[in-house]
Amino acid sequence: MPFSGQVCFAQTRILALRSRLDEIADAYVRAIGSLRIGDPWNPQTQVGPVLNARQLDRILNYIAQGGQQGGQILVGGGRSENFNRGFFIDPAVFANVTPEMTILREEIFGPVVTIQAYDDEEEAVRIANDTDLGLSGSVYSRDVEHAYEIACQIRTGQVGINGVELAHKFSGVGREGDRRGSRRSLKQNLSSCPSRDKEYPTDSLHLRPTIKP
Numbered sequence: 001m002p003f004s005g006q007v008c009f010a011q012t013r014i015l016a017l018r019s020r021l022d023e024i025a026d027a028y029v030r031a032i033g034s035l036r037i038g039d040p041w042n043p044q045t046q047v048g049p050v051l052n053a054r055q056l057d058r059i060l061n062y063i064a065q066g067g068q069q070g071g072q073i074l075v076g077g078g079r080s081e082n083f084n085r086g087f088f089i090d091p092a093v094f095a096n097v098t099p100e101m102t103i104l105r106e107e108i109f110g111p112v113v114t115i116q117a118y119d120d121e122e123e124a125v126r127i128a129n130d131t132d133l134g135l136s137g138s139v140y141s142r143d144v145e146h147a148y149e150i151a152c153q154i155r156t157g158q159v160g161i162n163g164v165e166l167a168h169k170f171s172g173v174g175r176e177g178d179r180r181g182s183r184r185s186l187k188q189n190l191s192s193c194p195s196r197d198k199e200y201p202t203d204s205l206h207l208r209p210t211i212k213p
Contacts, residue, residue, distance in 0.1 A: 004050050004089070005111040009136035011164055013104065015124050018117040025095055025115050029075045032091050032113075037080060049087040050110055056087040059110035063092050066103040071114070072096040099130060107133055125153045138164050 005012065016024040040048030050056050056079070063077045076090035091111035097104055104114055118124040128137060138160040141147035151159040 004048055005091070005113075006050060006055070006109050009158075009164070010109075011136070011138055012108065012113050013128075013131075014113060014115045015118050015127055016115055018119050021095075021115070021117045025074060025093075028113070028115065029093055032075055032093055035091060037082065037088060037090070047091060047111060049083075050089060051087070053087060055110070056089065059089055059108060059112065062103055062106070062108045062110070063112060066092075066094050066097070066101060066112075066114075069101045069103075070096065070098065071101060071103060074115075076111070099127070105131070121150060125150065129153075129155045136160070136164065138162075 002010075014024070014028065035046040036044055037047045038045040050059060060079065063073070067073060067077075071094040074093045074095050077092035078090055080088035080090050082088070089111055092113070094103060094112070094114045097114045097116055099105075101114075103112060104116075116127060118127055134156040136158050137151075137154050137156040139147040139151045139154070140162050141150075144161055147161045151161060
C-alpha cells in the first residue's frame with residue numbers, strides 16, 4: 001500500500017471470483033495485517049501516516065460511511081492506537097460492498113480497499129468499468145494472453161497484467177508512459193549537419209525535452 005493509499009493509481013477495488021472470494025479476502029487481510037506501519041523515513045516502514053489532520057478526518061469519514069451503508073470491515077479502519085502523535089490509520093479492507101456505496105463511487109485517497117465478488121468475466125468487466133474514475137487497473141491470471149484480452153475491455157488509462165502500472169475519465173489521462181504521450185512534453189526541432197548537404201528531422205536524431213509552464 002504505497003504512500004498510505006494517497007496515490008492516484010492506487011488499486012483500491014479488488015474483484016474476486018465468487019467461488020474464491022473467501023480465499024482471496026482471507027489472503028489479502030493477512031497481507032494487510034502484516035504491513036509495518038510507522039515512520040515514513042524508516043526504510044522498514046510499509047505504511048506511513050496520511051498527509052494531515054484534515055485528510056485523516058476525511059478518510060475516517062469515508063470509512064464510517066462504508067460501515068453505515070452496509071459494508072463489512074474485515075480489518076483495520078480506525079486511527080492507529082500504536083502512535084501518540086501523527087496521522088496514522090490502520091489500513092481498512094471492506095467486504096459485502098455494493099455498487100452504490102460511496103466508498104466505491106468516490107476516490108478516498110487513503111488506505112482503504114474494497115473486495116467485490118463477480119460470477120463471470122462479463123460481470124467483472126462491467127463492474128470494473130462502472131466508475132467515473134479510470135487512471136489505472138490490473139488483471140491477474142495464470143493465462144497471460146487471456147488476461148490481455150480482458151485488459152483490452154477495461155476502460156482505463158493503463159492496465160497492468162499481473163502487476164500494477166501507472167487516466168482516463170475523471171482521474172486524468174494515464175497514457176503518458178508511451179511514445180505518443182511523451183511527445184506532448186517534447187519540442188521538435190530540425191538539425192543539419194555541415195559536412196553533408198542533407199537535413200535530418202529531429203525524430204531521426206534526438207528529441208529535446210522542454211518544460212511547459
